[in-house]
Amino acid sequence: MMQPLPVRGLHLAASDHSVEMTARDAAACERLIREALPKEGINTLVLELDYTFRFRSHPELADEAAMDRAATRRIAKACRSAGVKLIPGFNCYGHQSWGKTTLALLRKHPQFDETPKLPADNAGIYCRSWCPLAPGLHEIVFDLLDELADACESDAVHCGMDEIFLIADPDCPRCHGKDPADLFAAEVALLHDHLKAQGRTMWMWGDRFLDGKTTGMGKWAASENGTHPAVDRAPKDIVICDWHYEKAWPTPDFFAKKGFRVIACPSVKSDVALAQLKLIREARGFGMLQTTWVDYPHFITAYFGEAPTRPSLPAPEPMTDAAAKVACSFRALCAAMRAEITP
Numbered sequence: 001m002m003q004p005l006p007v008r009g010l011h012l013a014a015s016d017h018s019v020e021m022t023a024r025d026a027a028a029c030e031r032l033i034r035e036a037l038p039k040e041g042i043n044t045l046v047l048e049l050d051y052t053f054r055f056r057s058h059p060e061l062a063d064e065a066a067m068d069r070a071a072t073r074r075i076a077k078a079c080r081s082a083g084v085k086l087i088p089g090f091n092c093y094g095h096q097s098w099g100k101t102t103l104a105l106l107r108k109h110p111q112f113d114e115t116p117k118l119p120a121d122n123a124g125i126y127c128r129s130w131c132p133l134a135p136g137l138h139e140i141v142f143d144l145l146d147e148l149a150d151a152c153e154s155d156a157v158h159c160g161m162d163e164i165f166l167i168a169d170p171d172c173p174r175c176h177g178k179d180p181a182d183l184f185a186a187e188v189a190l191l192h193d194h195l196k197a198q199g200r201t202m203w204m205w206g207d208r209f210l211d212g213k214t215t216g217m218g219k220w221a222a223s224e225n226g227t228h229p230a231v232d233r234a235p236k237d238i239v240i241c242d243w244h245y246e247k248a249w250p251t252p253d254f255f256a257k258k259g260f261r262v263i264a265c266p267s268v269k270s271d272v273a274l275a276q277l278k279l280i281r282e283a284r285g286f287g288m289l290q291t292t293w294v295d296y297p298h299f300i301t302a303y304f305g306e307a308p309t310r311p312s313l314p315a316p317e318p319m320t321d322a323a324a325k326v327a328c329s330f331r332a333l334c335a336a337m338r339a340e341i342t343p
């Protein structure tokens, strides 16, 4: 029999559809927290809010159907009574657009854009990045991170930092010609130091710290754009969320040997999740975090095995399919974590 892993987590991404749906979604989230998470043995919920939160410090950066403070507080309360630690997520540096939509920060403050000359519809790119050297950027970002952490009553913030492809862009007058590892390391340190000064721990995805070329992990789950040497300059009290969805790479050991607390993050494949749990145990890692990457109402519906109640959502078929797979992986992972600690 083993000791339970310190972190047994679930990652949900908030949706942004309409005011009415946001309220309903928050209620569904509360139900999941109360009825499912304690039963499954989950003790951590990372709720990625990004701009779907009604910021008071910068109201112009809240999406139209953003979650208000009262809904967030109800979710925080549900977490507290279920023994679940709530951690807000906010994508920093990369992921400042999705598809054709540029997200609020760069829409309202185009002077922070790493690539302002790229087409407005984001044709030909994955996601926009902010420019880490843009004057005035971090004053705003720090306000957002603080406000999310306060609303969630959390001593940690998940800062994203994954899949950054636009970095040290030749067209950025400030970053042009700089070493991507230097830029990335400096941004990690800046965010970390701010959170630490507030008594908070920084969590982030690990992919930009992994060498995608020599390992064969590729440019998504690892870095092929020169950021990976930054791993040796990152503060060791950052919690690394090491995501791999197709295959269980032995990267928990890599991060653990560097001195980080590492959490392995699966997605749709149960066998990968179970293999990652084994790797985390071997590496004496910090835990597991099931990611979902479907709108969270879809995941909740799939988890409870109910018919979709939101037919107006876009593309329900593929979403439902992905949600069902993720729900299966989640159940399998939770069962395996419970079995480890059952005498």
Ligand SMILES: [Zn+2]
Binding pocket: 114, 130, 131, 132, 133, 134, 168, 169, 172, 173, 174, 175, 176
């Ligand atoms: Zn720049």
